[in-house]
Every structure is written in structure tokens, then in C-alpha cells.
Amino acid sequence: MFATLDDPQAFLVHDVHFHRAVAAASGNPVLQALVEMVSSLVYEQRRRSVERAHDLKESAEMHRRIYQAIRDHDPERARAEMSRHLEMAREAQAAEELPQAVSPSRVVEAESGS
Numbered sequence: 001m002f003a004t005l006d007d008p009q010a011f012l013v014h015d016v017h018f019h020r021a022v023a024a025a026s027g028n029p030v031l032q033a034l035v036e037m038v039s040s041l042v043y044e045q046r047r048r049s050v051e052r053a054h055d056l057k058e059s060a061e062m063h064r065r066i067y068q069a070i071r072d073h074d075p076e077r078a079r080a081e082m083s084r085h086l087e088m089a090r091e092a093q094a095a096e097e098l099p100q101a102v103s104p105s106r107v108v109e110a111e112s113g114s
Contacts, residue, residue, distance in 0.1 A: 001014045001060045002060050005056050005060065008053055008056065009050065009051075011050070011053075011056050011060075012047060012050045015059065015063075016039045016042075016043050019039055020032075020039055022066065022082075023035035025070065042093075045093075046093060049097050050096065052096045054092075055088070055092045058088070062088065066078055066085060069081050
């Protein structure tokens with residue numbers, strides 16, 4: 001994953017594989033099917049915006065922490081790391097989808113009526 005930091009499209013493929021591998025490792029077929037479906041949808045959406053991503057290294061670091069927690073058999077830490085990662089990914093994706101001339105801070109100002 002770190003080897004693709006300069007190639008957002010390749011990074012996105014590794015991102016999808018990582019999430020599918022975590023779901024498969026859970027042993028939960030419902031979670032695995034859900035992640036498979038959602039990751040396909042997210043991939044199609046993100047492949048159009050990932051070139052504007054500014055957080056690939058941070059995302060890779062988060063994947064590393066998730067993996068380490070799983071490897072260490074620490075489900076609470078893995079859950080907390082994954083929750084942080086998914087929240088950061090949601091925010092990053094929203095920022096990627098903004099028109100390039102609009103900064104996220106201006107959107108927040110507009111939404112709050114400032």
C-alpha cells in the first residue's frame with residue numbers, strides 16, 4: 001500500500017483489498033457480503049475523485065494500525081482504529097467530491113450561516 005502513495009488509482013485498489021481482507025478474516029459472512037457490496041460502490045465513486053486525495057499516507061498508516069491491532073488479537077483497539085479510519089475516510093471523500101474552487105472551510109461557513 002505504501003508503495004502506491006504516488007498512484008492514487010493503484011492505492012484505491014489496495015484500499016479495497018484491505019477492507020475485503022479484514023471482513024473475510026472476521027469469519028462473519030454477513031459482514032463479508034456487506035463489505036463486498038459497499039466496497040464496490042465506494043470504489044466506483046472514489047475512482048473519479050481519488051486523484052484529489054491528500055491523505056493517502058495517513059490512510060496507509062491507519063491501515064497499518066488496524067492490521068497491527070488484529071495481528072495482536074486486540075479487538076477493542078482494532079475496532080477503535082477502524083472507526084477512526086472510516087470517519088476520516090468519510091470526511092476525506094466528502095472533501096474530494098467538492099468542486100476544486102470550493103474549500104471545505106467555506107462549505108462549513110456556508111452551512112453554519114457565517
